[in-house]
Amino acid sequence: MSKKMQITLNVNGTRHELLAEPRTLLIHVLRENLGITGPHIGCETSHCGACTILMNERSIKSCTVFAAQADGAEITTIEGLGTPDSLHPLQEAFREHHGLQCGFCTPGMITRAAQLLKENPDPTEEEVRFGMAGNLCRCTGYQNIVKAVLAAASEINTAKEAAQ
Amino acid sequence: MIPAAFEYYRPDDLQGALALLHEHGDEARVVAGGHSLIPMMKLRMAEVPHLIDLQAIDALRGITVDGNRITLGAMVTQEEIIAHEGLATLVPILREAALQIADPQVRAMGTVGGNVANGDPGNDMPGLMQCLGATFHVTGPDAAREIEARDFYEAAYMTAREDDEILTAVSFDAPNGGQSYQKQKRKIGDYATAAAAVILTREGEHCTGASIAMTNLSDVPVWAEAAGEALIGTDCGEDAVIAAINAMQEAIDPTEDNRGPVAFKRHTAGIILARAIARAWSRA
Numbered sequence: 001m002s003k004k005m006q007i008t009l010n011v012n013g014t015r016h017e018l019l020a021e022p023r024t025l026l027i028h029v030l031r032e033n034l035g036i037t038g039p040h041i042g043c044e045t046s047h048c049g050a051c052t053i054l055m056n057e058r059s060i061k062s063c064t065v066f067a068a069q070a071d072g073a074e075i076t077t078i079e080g081l082g083t084p085d086s087l088h089p090l091q092e093a094f095r096e097h098h099g100l101q102c103g104f105c106t107p108g109m110i111t112r113a114a115q116l117l118k119e120n121p122d123p124t125e126e127e128v129r130f131g132m133a134g135n136l137c138r139c140t141g142y143q144n145i146v147k148a149v150l151a152a153a154s155e156i157n158t159a160k161e162a163a164q
Numbered sequence: 165m166i167p168a169a170f171e172y173y174r175p176d177d178l179q180g181a182l183a184l185l186h187e188h189g190d191e192a193r194v195v196a197g198g199h200s201l202i203p204m205m206k207l208r209m210a211e212v213p214h215l216i217d218l219q220a221i222d223a224l225r226g227i228t229v230d231g232n233r234i235t236l237g238a239m240v241t242q243e244e245i246i247a248h249e250g251l252a253t254l255v256p257i258l259r260e261a262a263l264q265i266a267d268p269q270v271r272a273m274g275t276v277g278g279n280v281a282n283g284d285p286g287n288d289m290p291g292l293m294q295c296l297g298a299t300f301h302v303t304g305p306d307a308a309r310e311i312e313a314r315d316f317y318e319a320a321y322m323t324a325r326e327d328d329e330i331l332t333a334v335s336f337d338a339p340n341g342g343q344s345y346q347k348q349k350r351k352i353g354d355y356a357t358a359a360a361a362v363i364l365t366r367e368g369e370h371c372t373g374a375s376i377a378m379t380n381l382s383d384v385p386v387w388a389e390a391a392g393e394a395l396i397g398t399d400c401g402e403d404a405v406i407a408a409i410n411a412m413q414e415a416i417d418p419t420e421d422n423r424g425p426v427a428f429k430r431h432t433a434g435i436i437l438a439r440a441i442a443r444a445w446s447r448a
């Protein structure tokens with residue numbers, strides 16, 4: 001055991017201070033220390049994307065970041081994107097278009113898609129597939145995931161136009 | 165998948181990082197994006213009692229374009245390269261290659277410095293940098309020096325960088341001519357079965373200059389000088405391409421692994437090089 005260090009994380013707008021060994025993976029801090037269990041552990045080897053979160057406005061795999069590296073970071077998880085009463089357009093679209101079956105990959109998928117749409121608000125199907133290539137799904141065959149992301153994009157864009 | 169324990173440091177300048185490296189010697193390593201090092205630490209194939217995080221060192225960041233000279237700070241991520249408009253016009257091969265590395269989440273963390281310093285034959289940037297004739301800038305406890313990308317790689321995970329040196333930047337001239345990075349992989353996000361970086365200049369129907377480098381076909385990246393020479397003066401037609409492929413085959417030394425037997429890798433290397441030459445030529 002090495003010494004624990006003081007770590008500060010801003011997760012979904014709430015500041016957390018905790019003690020953790022530097023080697024603790026960020027996904028474990030989120031799930032075990034903070035009880036934020038939206039991000040999942042699929043492979044733990046940086047391949048599946050189930051652990052995807054936003055860190056300082058970049059999509060990253062939280063199984064391949066040490067807690068120590070994340071000290072001071074701004075983090076958004078699926079819990080920060082919508083609430084059961086007020087779903088994020090992506091959450092709504094995944095439900096509407098059957099973008100999930102078992103749901104294990106879904107938090108990572110939606111969190112990644114949220115950042116993709118920020119960077120590219122009106123993507124083509126090909127751009128969605130390429131931009132979601134770091135997220136694996138064992139159930140859906142991806143078709144409905146892609147449909148859901150495209151539908152959410154047009155929903156968000158329509159809402160934006162209406163607001164203007 | 166929990167690595168051995170380590171002490172963590174986040175110095176905010178290069179001198180601080182160098183002092184820590186010097187103090188802890190063999191027991192210390194720097195971490196950039198961590199997307200090669202952390203997997204190795206999790207598998208306990210790398211043990212790093214003292215981990216020095218470079219993320220707070222501003223001097224290692226930033227993309228500079230000075231006339232024709234391009235400098236990438238070691239901590240520039242693959243994502244930043246892809247998003248940079250100036251680079252996309254000046255050195256399209258850089259963006260083309262970066263887009264073929266891993267997946268979006270990995271590219272958000274992975275850095276140029278980490279990719280070229282790592283020494284893994286599977287990394288794509290080393291071959292690309294050899295093709296571009298890039299210079300690597302390293303700083304040690306006493307002095308800074310420059311090492312040519314073509315002289316940097318000694319064996320798998322063995323490079324000309326000393327353990328107490330930090331790679332600070334990579335620089336190169338924006339190349340003239342047509343460029344292409346072609347890569348064969350088993351699936352998106354995979355390392356190359358074979359990849360080729362090609363830059364060609366042409367006057368009319370004649371090739372006037374050629375630089376060719378191959379990835380993951382030896383324990384180091386391979387700058388295939390003779391393969392480039394085989395194209396110079398030709399029209400880059402079928403015979404010239406075959407001559408270049410034959411010269412490239414002399415320079416590579418693939419080994420059998422889960423990406424296939426040697427004969428398959430050689431076959432793939434030939435196809436990928438032909439494709440890269442054709443693309444580069446059409447863009448020249």
Ligand SMILES: Cc1cc2nc3c(=O)[nH]c(=O)nc-3n(C[C@H](O)[C@H](O)[C@H](O)COP(=O)(O)OP(=O)(O)OC[C@H]3O[C@@H](n4cnc5c(N)ncnc54)[C@H](O)[C@@H]3O)c2cc1C
Nearest residue numbers: 196197198199200201266274275277278279281287288331
């Ligand atoms: C799923 C997955 C797929 C991948 N696919 C590819 C691929 O197709 N092609 C590819 O090229 N790469 C691939 N990678 C590797 C990825 O691009 C890495 O990010 C990159 O190789 C290393 O960069 P890093 O910043 O993460 O370095 P780190 O992992 O932090 O460091 C790697 C090594 O370099 C040393 N180092 C880092 N920075 C410096 C410096 N400034 N000075 C001195 N030494 C330094 C470290 O001490 C360490 O030994 C993949 C990774 C994953 C997880």
Ligand code: FES
Nearest residue numbers: 042043044049063
């Ligand atoms: S759990 Fe992190 S990528 Fe699979």
Ligand code: FES
Nearest residue numbers: 101102137138139
């Ligand atoms: S819905 Fe089951 S893994 Fe994607």
